[in-house]
Amino acid sequence: MDPLADEEEAIVATVRAFVDRDVRPVVRELEHGDVYPERLIERMKGLGVFGLAVPRAYGGVAVSAPCFARVTEELARGWMSLAGAMGGHSVVATLLARFGTPGQRARYLPRMATGEIRAAMALTEPGGGSDLQAITTTARRDGEDYVVDGTKTWISNARRAGVIALLCKTDPAATPPHAGIGILLAEHGEGLAVSRDLSKLGYKGVETCELSFAGYRAPRAALLGGEEGQGFTQMMKGLEIGRIQVAARALGVARAALDDSLAYAQQRESFGKPIWRHQSVGNQLADMATRYSAARQLVLHAARCYDSGRRSDLEAGMAKLFASETAMEIALSAVRVHGGYGYSTEFDVERYFRDAPLMIVGEGTNEIQRNVIAAQLVARGGLPR
Template sequence: MEGLDAQERAVVETVRDFVAREVIPVARELEHTDTYPEHLIEALKAMGVFGLAIPEPWGEARVSTPCYALVTEELARGWMSLAGAMGGHTVVAKLIHDHGSAEQKDRYLPAMATGRVRAAMALTEPGGGSDLQAMRTTAIRDGDHYVVNGSKTWITNARRSALIALLCKTDPHATPAHHGISVLLVEKGPGLTVSRDLPKLGYKGVESCELSFDDFRVPATALLGEREGRGFAQMMRGLEIGRIQVAARALGVGRAALEDSLRYAREREAFGVPIWKHQSIGNYLADMATRLTAARQLVLHAARCFDSTDLDRGAASDAPSQTGRRGRRADLEAGMAKLFASETAMQIALDAVRVHGGYGYSTEFDIERYFRDAPLMIVGEGTNEIQRNVIVRQLIERGSVAP
C-alpha cells in the first residue's frame, strides 16, 4: 500500500478484514442463489464505503483514488458483485461534485455519502452498445419540465437506487450529435418503469435491469449543471473513474483466483509431491502472479493520474486549468488500466481452472465463479475494443507515453 497515508492504509485493512470475516464465508451461497446481499450492503453503508469519493463538506471519509481502487480490489476479492454495487454510485457522485449546481450538491451528496441515497447511471440502450452518441432516449423541454421518452438497459442497481444519472438527447437535431446530449438527475416516478431483471452469466446478486421512459416528466432543475449539451463530455470524465473502478474489480477477481490456486497447489499432491513442484503448474502460478502485479501497478498509475488531472483541470471539463493548459484528462491511463486488468483477470481465471483441474469446473469451488465474473470487466464500462480506440486516439494526440 505504498503511497497511502496511515489513515488510508487503515481504511483498506478494515475493508480487507470485513471481506475475510463477513463476505467470503457467504459469497458462494449468495451468488448461487442470486440473492441480493442486503446485510452486506448495510454494513458497507455503516463503514462509509459509499462516501469514499465524496469530499467535505458533504462527506467525511473521502480518500485518494489509489486508496479507492485498493478498497474496490478488496471487495471484489470477496465477491465482485459487492464492488459493482458501488461502481455507478461513485461515477454519479463524481458527476454531481464536478458539474452539479450548488443546490444539487447539497441535496444529493450528503445522502449519497452515507449510502442512504444510492445512485445508478443509465447510459446503454438496447441495440446501442458503446455508441452513446447514437442513443434515442430524448428529453424535450416543456416549460419548467423535461419530458423523457426512450429506454435503457444493463442498469446496475436500477431497482434499489433512489437517483439515476440519465444520459439523453435534449436536442435530437444537434450536429455533431454529442452537442445535443445532456445528463438529467432523475428520481423515480410515474412514467419510469423498471421492467425486468436481466439474466446474467455471472455478476449475480446485484440487479441489472431495463428502464423504460414513457412521457416521464422531470423538473428542469434536474439538468446536471446549468447548460444543456454538455452531458457527453461530463459523462466521459465520469467514466474515467468508472473504468478505474472496473479495473480494480478485475484485480480483485484475479487476486482471488490466484490465491485460491496457490492454496490448492500447496495442498494437492500428484505423483508424490505438491503440484506446484510440477513445472507446468509452477509456470502457471508464476505467470499469474506476474500479470496481476503488473496490472495492479497500471491501475494505481491511472488512479494517481486521475487525481493529478483533478487538481490541474478544476471542475469545468472545457475550461483552462490553473496552469494555463486546457483541462487534462486521464482517459488514456484509465483505458489502459481497464483493458489490461480485465484481460489479465480473464487469463488468470482460466489458468486457475487449469491448476484446479476438474475441481475448477465444480460449483463446489469458487474458481468457476471467478471465470463467470471476469468477462464482465472486459465488456463493461466500454468494451475493450472501445478502450483500444480511446487509447490510440490519445496516443496520437499526445504523441508520447513519456511520464
C-alpha cells in the same frame, strides 16, 4: 503496494477485514442463489464505503483515487458484485461533486455518503452500447420540465437507486451529436418503469435491469450542472474514474483466483508431491502472479494520473483493458490449476471465471478502449518519455 496516508491505509485494512470476516464465508451461498446481499450492503454503509467519492463537506470521505482503487479491489476479491454495487454510485457522486449545482449537491450528496440513497448510471441502450453519441433517449422541454422517452438497458442497481444519472438528448438535432446530450438526475416515479431484469452469466446478487421512460417528467433543475449540451463531456470525465474502478474490480477477481490457486497447489498432491512442484503448474502460478502484479501497477498509475488533474482517459483505458484481460487469463489458469475441481460449484474458481468477462465488456468494451487509446496516442504524440 501504493503508499497511502495513514487514514487511507486504515480504510483499506478495514475493508479487507470486512471481506475476510463477513463476505467470503457467505458469498458462495448468496451468489449461487442470486440473492441480493442486503446485510453486506448495510455493513458497507456502516463502513462508509458509499461515501468514498463524496467530499467531506457533504459527509463523505473523498479518498484518493489509489485508495479508491484498492478498496474496490478488496471488495471484488470477496465478491465482485459488491464492488459493482458501489461502482456506478461512486461515478455519480463524482459527477455531482464536480459538475452539480449547489442545490443538486445539497440534495443528493449527504444521503449518498451514508448510503441512505444509492445512485445508478443509465447510459447503454438496446440498440447501441459504447457509442454514446448515438443514444436515442430524448428529453424535450415542456415548460419547466423535461419529458423523457426512451429505453436504457444493463443498468446496475436500477431497482434500488434513489437517483439515476440518465444520459439523454436534450437536442437531437445538434451538430455534432454530443453537443445535444445532457445528464438528468432522475428519480423513480410515474413514467419510469423497470421493464425487466436481465439474467447474467455472473455478477449475481446485484440487479441489472432495463428501464423504460415513457412521458417521464423531470424538472429543469434536474439537469446536471444546469446547462444543456454538457452531458457528454461530463460523462466522459466521470468514466475515467469509472474505468479505473472497473479495472480495480478485475484486479480483485484476479487476486482471489491467484490466492485460491496458490493455496490449492500447496495442498493438493500428485505423484507424491504438491502439484506446485510440477513445472506445468508452477509455471502457471508464476505467470499468474506476474500478470496480476503488472496489471496492478498499471491501475495504480492510472489512479495517480487521475488525481493529478490531467486528462487520464488514455491511462484509465489502458488500465481497464489490461486488467480485465489479465483477470480473464488468470481465472482460466485457476481452473487449470484446480483441475476438475475448478469446474465444480463447490469451489469459488468457477465464479471467478464467470465474473471476469464482465470487466471486458463493461464500462466501454475493450474494443472501444483500444480505439480510445489509439486516438489519444496520436493526439498526444505518443507516450511520454
